[in-house]
Amino acid sequence: MQTIVIGAGVLGAAIAFRLAQAGAQVTVLEAGRVGGGTSGTSFAWINSATGGVPPAYHALRIASMQAHAEVAAEFGGASWYHPTGxxxxxxxxxxxxxxxxxxxxxxxxxxxxxxxxxxxxxxxxxxxxxxxxxxxxxxxxEEGWLDPVPYAGAMVRAAQSLGAVLRTGARVAGMEMAGGRVTGVRLADGTRLAADCVVNCAGRWSDGLRPVPHVPLAPxxxxxxxxxxxxxxxxxxxxxxxxxxxxxxxxxxxxxxxxxxxxxxxxxxxxxxxxxxxxxxxxxxxxxxxxxxxxxxxxxxxxxPLPRDGLSAIGPVPRTEGYYVAVTHSGVTLSPILARLVAAEVVRGEDRAELAEFRPARFFN
Ligand SMILES: Cc1cc2nc3c(=O)[nH]c(=O)nc-3n(C[C@H](O)[C@H](O)[C@H](O)COP(=O)(O)OP(=O)(O)OC[C@H]3O[C@@H](n4cnc5c(N)ncnc54)[C@H](O)[C@@H]3O)c2cc1C
Known part of the structure; x- marks a missing residue:
């Protein structure tokens, strides 16, 4: 399966790694540099310390706090991970x-x-x-903090070791469509790249790609x-x-x-x-x-990159085959769990219950 990930912040980088690990052929297209977007200007506190958030959001964050520890162990101790409390x-x-x-x-x-x-x-x-x-x-x-840019770098390198291709300085100008299906992307330099699935991890810029419907943001x-x-x-x-x-x-x-x-x-x-x-x-x-x-x-x-209702927007977009969005605030906390869940959905076709309350579809009904 040929996949394109747009953006190499904490989200795109980790998703690219898990997609490659699940067997997809991955191309990461990054307009600037790895971690150079919001991930490079983050307080990067790993937590779920707001008692009043919806239970599903709390559960996702708790699972991701655990997932950070697991990723650090998977990488043989990770200099980017600081579980200080x-x-x-x-x-x-x-x-x-x-x-x-x-x-x-x-x-x-x-x-x-x-x-x-x-x-x-x-x-x-x-x-x-x-x-x-x-x-x-x-x-x-159980809280801590992350060095987001080294983390994103490590995720991209891990993806590359599994065959993924990283292209920096590659700005996606728009989507290639056939009928209601996304078939690839067009870069600012005119290059066209085909894919079975395009995953939009462009953070605060994720609403700027046309002609696909976009998750409304309130940054x-x-x-x-x-x-x-x-x-x-x-x-x-x-x-x-x-x-x-x-x-x-x-x-x-x-x-x-x-x-x-x-x-x-x-x-x-x-x-x-x-x-x-x-x-x-x-x-x-x-x-x-x-x-x-x-x-x-x-x-x-x-x-x-805050979706308008304050919750993550993770999943396919209605009536737009071949296209998947992953945009969220708390992306530092949520990166490792979202990476696993997104890869399970995109590559293995699973429908993960943990993401049920975060579907982009809620904005398009
Ligand atoms: C001040 C501040 C404090 C924060 N504190 C926390 C915190 O304590 N804990 C927490 O969990 N979260 C925190 N966050 C939020 C967190 O930093 C973000 O949710 C997370 O960094 C988003 O990562 P991302 O990968 O989705 O986006 P980004 O890191 O922005 O990555 C998106 C990438 O896409 C690229 N891109 C954009 N458009 C295109 C295009 N057309 N073609 C190709 N590439 C493109 C960009 O260059 C960028 O590198 C904070 C954010 C801020 C600003």
């Missing part, structure tokens, strides 16, 4: 909401417990105890700030009132505070001297005193 605390006014969320997660069997400040400081000795306050801290031991902008390398830092994913933050390798920390993103668009120049960036650095330095006086090293602005 996550920690969250709140100002007193927001504590009831955090308590309700933890209770909802525990009711679903999610690994979540309360710890005190002394235990947090044993795990994160460089935090300022005064800034933490003396409220309870939620500990999520949101995210704003990441990177510190220079610091000797005293953190080693878990932290959700503090000041910001969400995690290590980002070589002593750098990655900070994200969604409130700041409100005034930004994908076109905002990512300048570390923006007043909002300085404010964020100052705010976080109250929590981690070793950051005091440091300027941010870099800023990245990312756009989340």
């Amino acid at each position: 996550g920690l969250k605390w709140a100002w007193p006014a927001e504590l009831p909401a955090l308590e309700a969320n933890v209770a909802a997660l525990q009711a679903r069997g999610y690994a979540a417990e309360w710890i005190d400040r002394a235990r947090l400081l044993a795990m994160e000795p460089d935090l300022d105890p005064v800034a933490i306050g003396d409220g309870p801290i939620a500990w999520f031991p 949101t902008v995210g704003f990441l700030v990177f510190t220079p390398p610091v000797a005293a830092g953190i080693s878990h994913v932290l959700h503090a009132p000041e910001a969400n933050l995690r290590p980002d390798g070589a002593g750098r920390l990655m900070l994200v505070w969604n409130d700041f993103a409100a005034g930004f668009s994908a076109e905002t120049p990512p300048d570390p001297r923006l007043p909002e960036v300085q404010e964020m650095m100052q705010s976080v330095s109250r929590l981690i005193p070793s950051l005091a006086g440091l300027e941010a090293e870099a800023v990245r602005i990312g756009v989340r």
